[in-house]
Amino acid sequence: MIKRLICILTLSFVLIIGKAQIKWPAVNAVTKPWARWWWPGSAVNTRSLSANMTQYAQVGLGGLEITPIYGVAGYESEFIDYLSPQWMQVFSYTLQEAKRLNMQIDIATGSGWPFGGGPLIGDAEACKDFEYKTWTVKEGHGIRESIEFEQQPYLNAIGNTIADKKELYPPAGTTGPNILAMLKESQHVTNVKKLEEPVYANKNLQALAIDQLKYKKNLPLQVVMAYSDDGKAIDLTAQVDAKGNLNWKAPAGTWTVYALFMGWHGKMVERAAPGAEGNAIDHFSEQALNKYLSRFDTAFVGADLSQLRGFFNDSYEVDDAHGQSNYTPGFFDEFNHRRGYDLKLFLPQLLKKERDETSLRVLYDYRQTIADLLLEKFTMPWHRWAQEKGKIVRNQSHGSPANILDCYSVVDIPETEGSELLRFKFAVSAAHILNKPLASAEAATWLNEHFKSTLGDVKTVVDKYFLGGVNHIVYHGICYSPINDTWPGWLFYAAVHFQPIHPFWKDFGTLNTYVTRCQSFLQSGKPDNDILLYFPFSDHNSEPGRDLLHHYDGMKGFENTDFNKVAEDMLAKGYAFDLISDNQLQKVTASGSGLQTPGGAYRTIVLANTKYLPLPTLQKLADLAKAGATILVYNNFPSGVPGYGQLAERQQQFTNITAALKFAGEGALQKATTGKGSFIKGNDITALLQAANVFPEPMYGAGLQCIRRSIPGGNYYFISNATENIVNEWVPLGRKAASAIQFDPMTGQSGVAKTRVKNNKLEVYVQLEPGGSCVLQTANKAQTGKPYSYYTLAGKSTEIKGNWRLFFMMGGPDLPKPISVPKLGSWTEIPEPLGKVFSGTAQYSIEFAKPAGAASAYELDLGKVAWSAEVILNGKTLGTLLGPVYKVIVPAGLVKATNNELLVRVTNGMTNRIIDMEKEGAPWKKFYNVNFPARLAENRGTNGLFTPAKWEPETSGLLGPVTIAPLK
Structure with a gap:
């Protein structure tokens, strides 16, 4: 399946040397951006599916990820149970429509989150925890x-549900105050006694919206151990009878008896669609996973899944609840097999509150076993299951108690989310190191408060993903909505x-064309990074914590470590690096003085003040150094191995290896030569990297950021100007080249x-406005052809003044009447009251004369715009501008001496219309389960829901000043 995916992504790029015909890489469904597509209540129909998908395709989306979720009040009669025959019919129809529209489809392997759960999952397969006395x-x-x-009863239900009503569901199609009244008057079920067991035996689970549920019950005993004050241990489990009586008298001394019981963590499938409510699975049990996946096997019988690309998992999220899922049946046997000793003999060390070294080492072994199980009993078999169907998997590994680099390693498309570059590194690094062509992102989640994010804001975060190595954007997201539903239709609660x-x-299509162009480059070639930064998983897993398990997500838990410090430092200075795990390191080979991974070549490995190294990792590093590699050690060399099992033997082997390294040298660096290579130690990361002949991209000194891809005979550079300053200068490149072609993807x-060449480096002249970006393709040979157009101002700018005709084209709630405005400003300030509540597109038009003097071209600057603007001059569309800069180049031949007609079609957001609806009490918040959260506390009403009732109308329109300036 991987080979097939690579073939799909193979892009044709034609560049004829000499008189060059420059072509952009080919595009396809995967180079285009995708979107998560929520199906509320799975209440979809063929007419609206076709209409929705046609709209998505028209704006340039290449694929959709279907995630069924909770429903919409008033449409209960249209709910379709998840994976039922009727559900499979609409799903099959969706796949057919995708084929018609040249789109592809992924589907979440479940409904809501976490992955896995529902009516098929009973006590045996549900996620577990343990209790003890x-x-x-x-x-x-x-x-x-x-x-x-x-076990004591516990219930947590998501707020603002429709529950405890005789008429739990309003009649289908109910609208207006009736729904709002039911939402406001409803009360939570707070007493577990009111609920039947098992949970899926309860009616109205959509309304109950249960997030976590524990029933009152006696928990099954797992083990009873007695520990003497002089270190003896006795297993008493067999001496407990069926009634719980222990037939045992303590021998000499004082004994502490531990009894450990298996409990139910109680996590439910959160935000579940109808027919998918129920227990979340035990992620440490392959048997539980297989039971869950069998539901798909049954549903898919006879279905044509050829247009389905793959399956998706939206992060771990089991422990977004009270307590942790930290146990599975057979855990003690798994531990013994993997760690080489009996954990039952060390329950006091595992569970003690005040940690000592032995306790921390036992705790590490416990955590490592959980990590192994999540990888080997869930992630890998899920991937195999998909492969058997000829499908790929896309996975968000973060948030789990495993080494997320390893979990990302065993899937086809690692996916990240958020807004931090170092967070992106975990998913992207696994893709780079292991030769995975795609690294995706759940993009633009909660950028701002509801209805406040512009397309320019989205572009900013997308560029950040590109810089982080992501090359497959999946917007978060689009909500299916019936075509005849009252505005604003059905919405998902992300902002x-x-x-x-x-x-x-x-x-939106302008942004999507931009993303497609960028991704056509970023999905080509190979990653071109220099440094492998070792991920100190063992260090953090050897540290105490509030709970037994740590959960891994970006740099959380590493904030005050040298690992984070070094990563931040290298990122800021422009060093190109990936993160690598212990398991991934075993796939690295030495290549001369460099390093080779399955996905690409690197120059060095950095250990950032790592304390513990697993013995196989140290052995691998030593072997790589002997073969010619340079291993860099920032601050201290690792002091030993983690864990407790066979500690003395493993530590002795560790010491034997480190004792053979004889560090010597004066000043900041010390070097230990071993074989053909060396270890170099020091407390200055820049000096260390220079010693390994590794240097940053010099353009970072000019305020630019970039990412490189290696292609035959050269490189691709994606370059972004994230500063507030214009860059208009010669930019040196860190890779050797003789020439470059520049592409403007916008x-x-x-x-x-x-x-030009300066100081033996190729420099490229770059002009980038704040927020601007470009792609360079460098080559080792000189290239000729059409030159890239550069412009500089050739005179003063002239403001375009006069009476602007303002015509409201489309939007609502109604169209304000046309008006003439002598001065540009927000259309919320026009005399007509409708201007304050209007959301949509309005056209500004004016005629102007050509500025005096000759020019090669002109720069038309719209000044300030809220939010986006399409510019048309004398009938020719010059472009659509998303911001933050609203400038466009005008060919000189397009400008007439007089009567130049300028049209500027400005589009704002949903905000003003939503404010009006809120103040009028219109019923747009009509969703089960999550109905409708605010991102920021100040935007919550007395009922805890999002409200814009106190907002003022948002500035909208062409604010100017609009100027035109000659260029040369």
Whole structure:
């Protein structure tokens, strides 16, 4: 399947040397951006599916990821149970429509999150935890009470549900105040006694919206151990009878008895669609996974899945709840097999509150076993299951108690999310190191408060993903909505609403064309990074914590470490690096003085003040150094191995290897030569990297950021100006080259770039406005052809003044009447009250005379715009501008001496219309389960829901000043 995916992504790039015909890489469904596509209540129908998908395809989306979720009040009669025959019919129809529209489809392997759960998952397959009791017993005494543990009831339901009503669901199609009344008057079920067991036996689970549920019950006993004050241990489990009586008297000394019980963590499938509600699975049990996946096997019988690309998992998220899922049946046997000793003999060390070295080492082994199980009993078999169907998997590994680099390693498309470059590194690094062509991102989630994010904001975060190595954008997201539903239709609760009813949909295609062009480059070639930064998983897993398990997500837990410090430092200075795990390191080979991974070549490995190294990792590093590699050690060399099992033997082998390294040298660096290579130690990361002949990209000194891809005979550079300053200068490149071609993915302009050689480096002349970006293709040979167009101001700018005609084209709630405005400003300030509530597109028009003097071209600057603007001059569209800069180049031949007609079609957001609806009490918040959260606390009403009732109308329109300036 991987080979097939690579073939799909193989892009044709034609560049004829000499008189060059410069062509952009070919595009396909995967180079285009995708979007998560929520199906509320799975209440979809063929007519609206076709209409929705046609709109998505028209704006340039290449694929959709279907995620069924909770439903919409008033549409209960249209709910379709997840994976039912009727559900499979609409799913099959969706696949057919995708084929018609040249789109592809992924589907979440489940509904809502976490992955896996529902009516098929009973107590045996549900996620587990453990509880324990202790007793102190003197010599000759026993334990009189029963050895049992009663789990106490616990219930957490997501707020603002429709529950505890005789008429739980309003009649289908109910609208207006009736729904709002039911939402406001409803009360939570707070008493577990009111719920039947098992949970899926309850009616109205959509309304109950249960997030976590524990029933009152006695928990099954797992083990009883007695520990003496002089270190002896006795297994008493077999001496407990069916009634919980322990038939045992304590021998000489004082004994502490531990009884451990298996409990139910109680996590439910959160935000579940109808027919998918129920227990979340035990992610440490392959048997539980297989039971869950069998539901798909049954549903898919006879279905044509050829247009389905693959399956998706939206992060771990089991422990977004009370307590942790930290146990599975058979755990003690798994531990013994993997760690080489019996954990039952060390329960006091595992569970003690005040940690010592032995306790921390046992705790590490426990955590490592959980990590192994999540990888080997869940992630890998899920991947194999998909492969058997000829499908790929896309996975968000973060948030789990495993080494997320390893979990990312065993899937086809690692996916990240968020806004931090170092967070992106985990998914992207696994893709780079292991030769995975795609690294995806759940993009633009909660950028701002509801209805506040512009397409320019989205572009900013997309560029950040590109810099982080992501090359497959999946917007978060689009909510299916019936075509005849009252505006704003159905919305998902995350704060960027990529909906066709959103005014910015008119200009969404411009952003998508930009993303497609960028990704056509970023999905080509190979990653071109220099440094492998070792991920110190063992260090953090050897540290105490509030809970037994740590969960891994970006740099959380590493904030005050040298690992984070070094990563931040290298990122800021422009060093190109990936993160690598212990398991991934075993796939690295030495190549001369460099390093080779399955995905590409690197120059060095950095250990950032790592304390513990697994013995196989140290052995591998030593072997790589002997073969010629340079291993860099920032600050201290690792002091030993983690864990408790076979500690003395492993530590001795560790010491034997390190003792052979003889560090010597004066000053900041010390070097230990071993074989053909060396270890170099020091406390200055820049000096260390220079010693390994590794240097940053020099353009970072000019305020630019970039990422490189290696291609035959050269490189691709994606370059971004994230500063507030214009860059208009010679930019040196870190890789050798003789020439460069520049591409502007926003405008489509391309040409041979202006270059020069200075200090043995190729420099490229770059002009980038704040927020701007470009792609360079460098080559080792000189290239000729159409030159890239550069412009500089040739005179003063002239403001275009006069009476602007303002015509409201489309939007609502109604169109304000046309008006003439002598001065540009927000259309919320026009005399007509409708201007304050209007969301949509309005056209500004004016005529002007050509400025005096000759010019090669002109720069038309719109000044300030809220939010996006399409510019048309004398009938020719010059472009759509998303911001933050609103400038466009005008060919000189397009400008007439007089009567130049300028049209500027400005589109704002949903905000003003939503404010009006909120103040009018219109019923747009009508969703089960999550109905409708605010991102920021100040935007919550007395009921805890999002409200814009106190907002003022948002500035909208062409604010100017609009100027035109001659260029040369």
